[in-house]
Structures are given as structure tokens and as C-alpha cells.
Amino acid sequence: LTLVGTATILMWMNWKLALLILLFNPLVIFATVQLGKRVKHLKKLENDSTARFTQALTETLEAIQEVRAGNRQGFFLGRLGQRAREVRDFAVASQWKSDASGRASGLLFQFGIDIFRAVAMLTVLFSDLSIGQMLAVFSYLWFMISPVEQLLNLQYAYYAAGGALTRINELLARADEPQYPGGVDPFRNRDTVGIEVRDLSFGYGEDKVLEHLDLSIAPGEKVAIVGASGGGKSTLVQLLLGLYTPQSGVIRFGGSTQQEIGLTTLREHVAVVLQHPSLFNDSVRANLTMGRERSDEACWQALEIAQLDATIRALPxxxxxxxxxxxxxxxxxxxQRLAIARMILAQPRVVILDEATSALDAATEYNLHQAMAKFLSGRTTLIIAHRLSAVKQADRVLVFDGGRIAEDGDHQQLIADGGLYARLYGHLQQV
Ligand SMILES: Nc1ncnc2c1ncn2[C@@H]1O[C@H](COP(=O)(O)OP(=O)(O)OP(=O)(O)O)[C@@H](O)[C@H]1O
Ligand SMILES: [Mg+2]
Known part of the structure; x- marks a missing residue:
């Protein structure tokens, strides 16, 4: 408004002088924008180096035991130091160069004003402008200086924000999890539901991890999935929960597809103990309930089934x-047992255990399976395991090979068939 106001008055007083100023301004602005462009990437470099440093710091601290055990502190701390120096260097460069070019812009602007003043004085000498008018023009010019300078400095703030904005936009540009309409609830009024997978294909990249996978599990059935490490078992679990979207094929729970059910309802009723369960730096209770309303009694019951009650009771x-x-x-x-108790507390209709008992000793694992049997009876259960003790809990075993189900049957049958299963577990028969 100040700019517009003073420009109008100047036009009214002496349009020739005013035009000179108004034409001169864009020239100065153009020059400062050129200056600004030279420093605009510096803020982004600074932000990027900060991101690299923070990531290295968190990673190193999280793996500190590993780093110390491997005697690699020197390397990792050295790398951290290097990243920290980068942050310092980029921050210093960005700060002083932006500042310098800001001041250079100001200087250019002042210089422009001085030229203008000279022209104005000459106009007094050679034309009809009185000294009083000239002084008035100078004063109006004075009014104009600070808003123009503010506008010029705005670009530096804009460039700094632009660096951060690029990073935010990269994040926002990532695709969200698909939002299925949902609405169908196959779990309502049913104790459990069956699972059916048809022609499922999925790969993280070019290579397919799962290829035309078919599998069906009857309601209440307990099925074990075994197979070579890296075969895609955990991938199947993630697909069942809708954590990834398959390239082709359908997954049905109780006859309804994932799309019809909606991921929220699905995950409410299908609970999984992941291969690498995550715990939060919080109380045992918070880790069990994950923010749900559950009584202490229910928590203790879940811990009891998971064979962890004695341990937690012993804690002060x-x-x-x-x-x-x-x-x-x-x-x-x-x-692992805390993660199992968490799953029990969720009271799901379908249970998926991905290597949930791999870290337990044989006796504890046996007790756990005994205690879980009652909880799992009447719940469709998928057990992914390498150990025979866990596999034997199932009514039926599926053998995963080459991204699909290669063998299907119970333990005795599969051993007799002499296929991959027999090769994996045959020698354990006598144990
Ligand atoms: N997030 C991911 N991004 C890219 N590739 C992945 C990812 N997760 C797994 N893979 C690849 O997919 C393949 C299957 O992995 P998956 O974890 O499903 O195997 P798995 O059968 O569960 O093995 P294990 O018995 O060792 O747990 C592996 O070759 C792995 O390298
Ligand atoms: Mg796995």
C-alpha cells in the first residue's frame, strides 16, 4: 500500500521523474533476483546435510551395542563427526552467502536511489521542478525505500522455505495406502472366518516373490507354512494384512475380498505377531493394550497364556x-512373548504367527503352545515357523517353494511323500 500510495503521489507531482523511478525499480529487482539465485540452493544443501547427520546419529545410537561389540566405534563415530562437520560447513556457507547477497542487493538498491537523486537534482536545474518539490520527491522516495527492501529480502526467506518445501513435497508425493470403501463385515456374528487366496502375485521390484499363489484355509483350521528362508512367507503375511498391495490376485476373508471389508475392519479382527515385533519405550501395560481400553485382569490373563506372567510379576x-x-x-x-500377549489381548478372529516362538527354549515353547491351544481353538490360525515343534501345532502343513505352495498335507503324509518337507524335517523324525 505504501508503494502504491507513494507511486501515485509521485506520478501526480512529476510524472517524468515518477516513471523513471518506476522503471528503475524492476531493473534493481531483476539484478537482486540474479544474486538471490546464486544462494537459493545453499539452504537445501544445509537441510540435506542436517537430515543425513540426524539419520546417522539415530542409526549409530540404535545399533550402539552392535557397534561396540564389533569394535567399530572409531569408524561410526568418525562418520558422525564427518556428517556433523558437513552440517557446520553448509550452515556457515548458507548463512553468510545469503546474508552477503542480501546486503549486496541492499547496496544495489541504495545505489539506484542515489542515481535517481542525481537525476532529480539535474531536473531541478534544467526544468520546472522547484527545490521544494524536489525535497518532497526525496521524502516520498524515502517512504518507498523500506517496503522495497522488505520485498527484496522476502526472496531469501522464500528460497530458504523452498528448500524445506521440496523435502516436504517429496514426502507428500508418496502414494498413500489405498482407501477401500469397505462396509462388509464378514466377522460379525461369527467366531472365526476362513482365508482364501487366489492367483496372488507380488514382487517388491521386478522380481516376483509370490507367483500365482493359491491357498485356502477353512474356518477354525490351524495351518503351518514352512519353506526356505527368504521364500516370501513374511511377505504373504504383509499382503494378508493389506500392508502391501498385490500386483494381481485376490485375498478373501470369510468370502469377502479385502477391498469389500476395508483395511480398518480387517486389521481389527486379524492379529499378527510379526517376525520382528516392535516394542515401545513405555510400560508393559501400554505395550500390551496399544492404547485400547483393557482391564488389568485381561492383561494378566494374556500374559499368563504367553508364559510371561511370572517374569512381569517379579518386576518391582x-x-x-x-x-x-x-x-x-x-x-x-x-x-516375543510380550508380542504374543499383545495379540491375545486384541481378541482377534484370525491369528497369524510369523516365527513367533523362534527365540524360546524348548520347555517354554512347549508350555506356551499348551496354553495357546485353548485360545487358538476355534480361531483360524496361520503359523509360520522353521522349527518342527511349532509346525506340529498345526492340523495341516503348506510347503512354500518358488513363490507358491508346493506341498500340502499333514506331517506324516508329507514325510512319506519325500518332497521338500521331508528333506527339511525328515531327519528330525526320531528326535
Ligand atoms: N521391504 C522389502 N523390500 C524389498 N525386498 C524385500 C522386502 N522385504 C523382503 N524382501 C525380499 O523378499 C523376499 C522374501 O522375503 P520374506 O521376508 O517374505 O521371506 P521369508 O520367507 O519370511 O524368510 P524367513 O524365513 O527368513 O523369514 C526376500 O528375498 C527379501 O529379500
Ligand atoms: Mg519371514
């Missing part, structure tokens, strides 16, 4: 004990 704060970052204060097997 019981359910309120903090488990530490990623559960560091618990042993590997205790973490």
Missing part, C-alpha cells in the same frame, strides 16, 4: 514397568 513395578527403547530391558524371548 509390575505392569507399569518400562520396557526400555525397543524393549532392551527384556530378553529376546520375553519380547
Amino acid at each position: 513395578q509390575g505392569l507399569d514397568s518400562i520396557v526400555g527403547r525397543s524393549g532392551v530391558r527384556l530378553s529376546g524371548g520375553q519380547r
